[in-house]
Amino acid sequence: MTETIRWTAAETASAIADGKVTAVEVAQAHLDRIEAVDAEVHAYLHVDADGALAAAKAVDDARARGDRLGPLAGVPLALKDVFTTKGVPTTCGSRMLEGWRPPYDATVTRRLKDAGVVILGKTNMDEFAMGSSTENSAYGPTGNPWDTTKVPGGSGGGSAAAIASFQAPLAIGTDTGGSIRQPAALTGTVGVKPTYGGVSRYGLVAFSSSLDQGGPCARTVLDAALLHEAIAGHDPLDSTSIDAPVPNVVEAARSGSVRGMRVGVVKEFAGEGYQAGVLARFAEAVELLRELGAEIVEISCPNFTYAMPAYYLIAPSEASSNLARFDAMRYGLRVGDDGEHSAEEVMSLTREAGFGAEVKRRIMLGTYALSSGYYDAYYGQAQKVRTLITRDFEAAFGQVDVLVSPTTPTTAFPIGERADDPMAMYLADLCTIPSNLAGNAAMSLPCGLADEDGLPVGLQIIAPAMADDRLYRVGAAVEAGYLSRWGAPLLDRAPAL
């Protein structure tokens, strides 16, 4: 059954639909894989074996009845532990929610269940999605399957590592400043941040409401598209959800082509801080695009320089408010409830004990930035920068169909290296943050290994809001180009676990 775990999601779904394998067998193969390797990778915080097998059996039963199966029926998936799952622990990587079993399913969770997707468990993440290495998880770091002494990126390091180590063919992540794309880049997988509002946030425990966006993680562009299609679409429970048809991403992924497209290379995403091996692979990717028939245009987005500072005002500001609800009154951790402390003291003691250092740092940053007298200078100013960045994108998309850049300035770094240096850590999201601020769509996919360390490099593709299908059209063409060059998927070169 070892080959089962290496199938793509599309292959797995076909095999189940054709009766070559049962969904229960597929689920069991992945549970066995988790059993075998996750002690080393630590991608999962919670494995729901019973729930997974029951969901798989339901798919097999449906097939036996002759029901028509959906395109992902029976395919296993790893769900980032930031989406609520009814009755199944949801911690957000925080002590604050240790043992909390939500009374309701997130819309994404419900749509996955409705699609017959088999949720294997919940994946590790930086606490409340704040971080770029998954080291901020209260439950210990996740190792990069390419080298488990290296980080898998973050915050969705668990989801990316799970698919890169064949512990699931699909995963769900969330991307607030790059938390899907940066881990995808660091693990040699595909990750997509859909257009803001494309995927419901209902049941996604909020970090920064105006930036958070759930999206697919997969090993191929087509798999990402299939998952994208399953979770996207209007949700009346999320006021910011887009009430318009979902772009046909699956069709785009099946007909990848860049012929005649204009592809913009963002000038600002290069230079100091960028690893030589990353820039070399990116340059090759641009060449590949040219060979595949795209016209390459250099584009300047001057305000992108200010994206990082703006992001570190807006995201912490919203977080300081979003995380205020963790007060020990209704759910989660409660400290100091011994009859000696007032409610306010219990709140304070609980928050002191329940939040990790990075979360506290951002709550303080955000509280300060929103304070009376500072609001205009910080939060207000950051919102203006946000508008300028959106205009830079608009100007760029007036000239080109998509933009490309390296996904991250460097490859995976050693666990512990940046843990005490927040600024160095924040730089990992330099290229991904502008798309969150503008709310457009972006993808990371593998473009090779850096010469100096043999670790994966990600190519970022950015498309205008509501043009998510362009990501898949371009991504599929690039993926096919590399496949013919390499003769095999990049992940085949990863060392065995």
Next chain:
Amino acid sequence: MSTTSLMSYEDALETYDPVMGLEVHVELGTATKMFCGCSTEFGAAPNSQVCPTCLGMPGALPVVNATAVESAIRIGLALNCSIAEWCRFARKNYFYPDMPKNFQTSQYDEPIAFDGYLDVEVEGKTWRVEIERAHMEEDTGKSLHMGGATGRIHGADYSLLDYNRCGIPLIEIVTKPIEGAGELAPLVAKAYVAELRELIRALGVSEARMELGQMRCDANLSLRPKGREKFGTRSETKNVNSLRSVERAIRFEIQRHATVLSDGGTIVQETRHFHEDDGSTTAGRIKEEAEDYRYFPEPDLVPVAPSREWVEELRGTLPELPSLRRARLQAEWGVNDFEMQSMVNAGVLDVILATIDAGADADAARKWWLGELSRRANERGVEVATLPITPTQVARVAALVKGGELNDKLARQVIDGVLAGEGEPDAVVEARGLKVVSDDSALGAAVDEAIAANAGIADKIRGGKVQAVGALVGAVMKTTRGQADAARVRELILERLGVS
């Protein structure tokens, strides 16, 4: 500070001009909450009307209740406000156990309605109270402090939280500073709140029952020496929950501020609690600086952008304004200002009109609702309109009286029966045997008996002292348990005694 050590009200106003600002919260009577589908029904078991959204569960999101927005716009229009073409909700951040998200979703610098006014009548003069804004927000839950003597948080053994009220839609209506009212300030405040309540009820957006907390008033007051422009430091008396309390709280605060200021002291900017028992206020939490609520636009909601067509459509749904309606009814009924004011204060205009619609004379409808029924409501400590008797039933009682089948005394007993749940007026008459007896043969024996039992009085009447007949009528009424037709009894007695 006790009420006795205060400067007199008159002295206070010799020296100072009061400036008021009134903030009124109205709970909208929508079927569901502001941002989720939970029921808003009052009085349900604690924490039975909650969901992930109003409990602030991780991941849950709000969705705006369109009916609440509609109510807010209608209130704004009725208050002569401009309606925003585009406005946002904002988060008001502070920690409190009965507020699940630890922020209140409210509106900050972009209210749905702004710059309006409400005219109120005080002692025959019209005051224009200017409205700064009306904005939408959500209510908090309730803390119940258990154990301890006072029911307050200090000294309590533990607290319970009920989140049913959490997320109920509120409209907060804020006045601009009300200046120049002088000694009439407490009455202006009371009249404003009363008029606002009438307006809210006429719009049908809330029952606005202050005793249930459906309408709550925070009264800001400051004094400035006469002739000075600059406002003094204000105090904010929270949750003043009846019209009378609004008047008393303002009056007390005028006296308290004046006492402090004339002793050379300074007023501390703080919130204060009003005490119904002695009409005083005491300090709540001190607001040394304006509390920092770190407002910012609510990112989980999209802006509210009511189209001008919709606003105009809603303007078309506004009812006759209460002041205009009162003027019309007063003219139609030909009643004086005092009587009209009594009806308004008792909140009986609607039931009187409904009773008239059900066939009663205007006089009779007014008499029953303002008299007997208002008395019953007072005894029970409820608003008259909430008594378990319908305008149709009152109209039937009035018809029975008009037809001579009941007299007033019997009619009161019928009302007793209806209020006691004994059924429709006719059923009560039947069951209690309350018909007026005007049949001579039935009354004759009682009359004869009364004459025989009161021979002395009968002689006086025969001797020409006709006014003494009342005593005999009373005796007959007594033996017939009030069911006799008193006028007929009088005639029969005089007939028997040969005086007529």
